[in-house]
Amino acid sequence: MTSATRQPETPAPTVPPRLIATDLDGTLLRDDKSVSPRTVAALAAAEQAGIEVFFVTGRPARWMDVVSEHVHGHGLAICGNGAAVVDLHGGPGAHRFVKVRELARENALDAVRLVRDAAPGTVYAVEQTYGFNQEPEYPKLHMEIPDILASAEKLLAPGGVADHEPVLKILAYHPSLDPDDFLAAARLAVGDRATITRSSPSALLEISGPGVSKASTLALCCAERGISHEEVVAFGDMPNDVEMLTWAGQSYAMGNAHPDVLAAASGRTVANNEDGVAVVIERLLAERL
Helix, strand or coil, X not given: CCCCCCCCECCCCCCCCCXXXXXXXXXXXXXXXXXXXXXXXXXXXXXXXXXXXXXXXXXXXXXXXXXXXHCCCCCEEEEHHHCEXXXXXXXXXXXXXXXECCCCHHHHHHHHHHHHHHCCCCEEEEEECCCEEECCCCCCCCCCCCCCECCHHHHHCCCCCCCCCCEEEEEEECCCCCHHHHHHHHHHHHHHHCEEECCCCCCEEEEECCCCXXXXXXXXXXXXXXXXHHHEEEEECCHHHHHHHHHCCEEXXXXXXXXXXXXHCCEECCCHHHCHHHHHHHHHHHHCC
C-alpha cells in the first residue's frame, strides 16, 4: 500500500487530456462520502478548460445523488461497473438510462450456480435498472429495502418474479472467505460467461455481462466523442478500476488503493481523503497554461 502522505507520481508526458474518468468511492469521494470544496473546484475548472469529466462507478444510478449536482455539460455517468450510461440531469430519482449493457439471464443463472458450487454459502442480490432484489439470507449491506425477497434462481428466471427490467449485475456475498480469494475462485469457476470484479473491502463480488467493464463502456463513450484512449486520464482505487486504468493513456492509483490497482496504474496520487484527484487535475490544468 502507498503511504497516505506519499507525493503524487506522474506518468511520462503524453497528449493533452480531453476527458477525465474518475471512480467515486475511495477515489473522488472522501470516506464520509462528501465531495470536498477543493475537488468541486477542480472538476469545474476542468470542464471550463474543455476537458469532459465522467464519473465511472460501481454504484447504481439511484445512488448518484452524491455527485449529481456536480455534473457539467453532458451530464452523463457510467454506473454499475459499465452496465449503464445514465443522464443525471434530471436529478435524484429522475435519471434517464442512455445505454444499458445487461447481463443475460442465462449467463446470470450459470454464474449463480457456478459461484455457489465453488464457494458454498454464497448469497445473492440482483441489481436491475431501477429495482434491487435479494435472497432472504443476503445481509443488509445497503441502506435500502429490497423490492423482492426470493432465491436468485427465482429472481433471474425468464418470465419470473423480476422479469420486468434488465439485469445490470449480480452481487455475490460470502460471509467468511478472503475477498481476493473469493474473487479468484469465482473467476475461475465462471470463465467467460460473465465479468466478475469487486469494489468492497468485504467478500462481495459484482457480476456483469461478458465484456462489460468500466473500461469497455468508457471506450464506447469516448469513441462516440472521437476521443482516443491516449486522451483520457483515469483515477481509481479498487479491482473494478483495473481495466479502466490500464486502458487510459494516463492513470492514477489513489494513495489508499488496492495492490492490484497500484500495479495497473501508470501514476500515483495521494489518498482520497487528501483530495488526490483534485491534486492531479490542478497540475494538469497548470501544465496547459
